[in-house]
Amino acid sequence: MIAIVGGTGPEGSGLAIRWARAGESVIIGSRDAERARAAAAQIAEKAGALASVEGAGNVTAVKMCDVVVVTVPFAGQADLLKELKPSFRTGTVLIDATVPLATAVGGRPTRVLGVWQGSAAEQAQEVVGKNVAVAAAFHSLSSTVLAGEDDVDCDVIVCSDDDRARQVASELAAKIPGVRAIDGGKLENARIVEAMTALLITLNIRHKVHGAGWRVTGLGI
Numbered sequence: 001m002i003a004i005v006g007g008t009g010p011e012g013s014g015l016a017i018r019w020a021r022a023g024e025s026v027i028i029g030s031r032d033a034e035r036a037r038a039a040a041a042q043i044a045e046k047a048g049a050l051a052s053v054e055g056a057g058n059v060t061a062v063k064m065c066d067v068v069v070v071t072v073p074f075a076g077q078a079d080l081l082k083e084l085k086p087s088f089r090t091g092t093v094l095i096d097a098t099v100p101l102a103t104a105v106g107g108r109p110t111r112v113l114g115v116w117q118g119s120a121a122e123q124a125q126e127v128v129g130k131n132v133a134v135a136a137a138f139h140s141l142s143s144t145v146l147a148g149e150d151d152v153d154c155d156v157i158v159c160s161d162d163d164r165a166r167q168v169a170s171e172l173a174a175k176i177p178g179v180r181a182i183d184g185g186k187l188e189n190a191r192i193v194e195a196m197t198a199l200l201i202t203l204n205i206r207h208k209v210h211g212a213g214w215r216v217t218g219l220g221i
């Protein structure tokens with residue numbers, strides 16, 4: 001069972017639809033349990049008759065799951081994780097998709113902020129502590145594309161210092177039709193992947209599209 005903290009937003013909802021279609025049970029988390037339940041009902045409708053999607057407050061969602069995906073704006077990520085920290089089960093895999101866009105401080109969505117820990121994902125790891133293993137993933141998946149019906153023509157670069165977290169994130173990526181998971185090495189490489197996502201936003205703007213993504217070549221996989 002996968003908890004998606006901030007799953008009421010477009011990115012979390014898009015991931016939830018894809019995973020629910022793949023047969024995963026998903027709990028949409030929100031600061032407001034009622035909002036989570038409403039979003040879960042909409043996601044279940046889009047995902048199809050057999051989908052298992054529930055809604056709950058973020059704390060309840062985290063308590064129920066061994067895999068937690070974080071899809072909240074950078075401005076709220078650290079405070080939310082501090083609040084959730086006592087609720088994580090020991091050994092939880094936390095998958096962070098946060099991009100530290102400059103919009104968090106009124107800047108442009110085509111720039112990333114400098115994060116003291118190096119990246120939003122490393123900040124997440126610092127906040128949640130050693131009982132939770134963090135992987136950074138899914139930054140390159142456009143919510144617009146996830147919400148559609150077509151396969152997602154994109155690679156997902158997964159960065160982690162923990163083998164199990166990397167494996168769990170990679171398996172979830174591979175459950176989205178068209179997506180290939182790429183081992184991106186250590187969690188510190190999330191700072192590069194997060195910055196590349198700001199470039200994707202530039203590409204979307206300049207080419208007047210919503211679904212720019214990455215494909216890595218030459219890996220022999």
Ligand SMILES: NC(=O)c1ccc[n+]([C@@H]2O[C@H](COP(=O)([O-])OP(=O)(O)OC[C@H]3O[C@@H](n4cnc5c(N)ncnc54)[C@H](OP(=O)(O)O)[C@@H]3O)[C@@H](O)[C@H]2O)c1
Nearest residue numbers: 006008009010011030031071072073076098099139142143
């Ligand atoms: N959108 C994309 O295409 C895309 C692609 C790749 C990565 N991302 C990253 O994924 C994350 C989510 O993106 P999004 O577009 O879905 O964002 P969003 O709509 O702005 O926020 C997602 C959810 O986060 C919760 N939230 C908002 N502010 C919060 C705060 N201060 N503290 C705690 N929770 C808060 C809200 O849920 P409740 O009010 O229900 O709690 C909201 O529905 C971002 O970090 C973004 O950079 C997005």
